[in-house]
Amino acid sequence: xxxxxxxxxxxxxxxxxxxxxxxxxxxxxxxxxxxxxxxxxxxxxxxxxxxxxxxxxxxxxxxxxxxxxxxxxxxxxxxxxxxxxxxxxxxxxxxxxxxxxxxxxxxxxxxxxxxxxxxxxxxx
Numbered sequence: 001x002x003x004x005x006x007x008x009x010x011x012x013x014x015x016x017x018x019x020x021x022x023x024x025x026x027x028x029x030x031x032x033x034x035x036x037x038x039x040x041x042x043x044x045x046x047x048x049x050x051x052x053x054x055x056x057x058x059x060x061x062x063x064x065x066x067x068x069x070x071x072x073x074x075x076x077x078x079x080x081x082x083x084x085x086x087x088x089x090x091x092x093x094x095x096x097x098x099x100x101x102x103x104x105x106x107x108x109x110x111x112x113x114x115x116x117x118x119x120x121x122x123x124x
Contacts, residue, residue, distance in 0.1 A: 011074075032096050036084055
């Protein structure tokens, strides 16, 4: 049954990632991967909220499989982040590549902390 929860969440997260990435990126003319940054930070926020809610007993652990592993796992994308960073560096945009790494890691970690803190405040 657990695999089915992950499957359903992933089936929702993957197209959501694609559509969100395209919608965000279409609003920017730069080569910087704004769409990937957006989905990764949103996924980090979601996993922080969800984990905090589950740990506080406000949500069943099955929800972590459906929304955490499934939806957030498919929504976020480390491989695309890595590929786009490599492409920036190879195209001579080393500063943008470094900024992508720094901003992605800091914003992602900050979003997880924010989500966990919000869940703890609401249900802890």
